[in-house]
Amino acid sequence: MMCGGILLLLVGVVTGELPRFHPGSISMLSLGSFVYLVLIGAVVGYTAYIWLLRHCEPAKVATYAYVNPIVAVLLGTFFAGETLTVRMLIAAALIIGSVALIITAQQLRARVEPALSAAIEPAD
DSSP, X not given: OHHHHHHHHHHHHHTTOGGGOOGGGOOHHHHHHHHHIIIIIIIIHHHHHHHHHHHSOHXXXXXXXXXXXXXXXXXXXXXXXXXXXXXXXXXXXXXXXXXXXXXXXXXXXXXXXXXXXXXXXXXX
């Protein structure tokens, strides 16, 4: 993330963004949003992701990528005054339903499939 940030900063300087940057135009909302993204989005998010990788199946952990945009939309609705449309609610329901279906199917498959050692019979 640091390398990506430095690279984007260099690209911004090269493309002429720096003279158009005015620190006085930074609002409290944008500053608070930035701090939130750094603290919650990066530090807490990646820490939780690494913990999940150690304690859960990777296929279940991968479903976070589908749920995170829904959380972002809801946070934008509650804290930034963004509008939530019916289309967005339907999309969120489809995404959450799909993630639930994936997790449920994996749990059912784990119960039904016999262990590998039980499937291998000893040779005579």
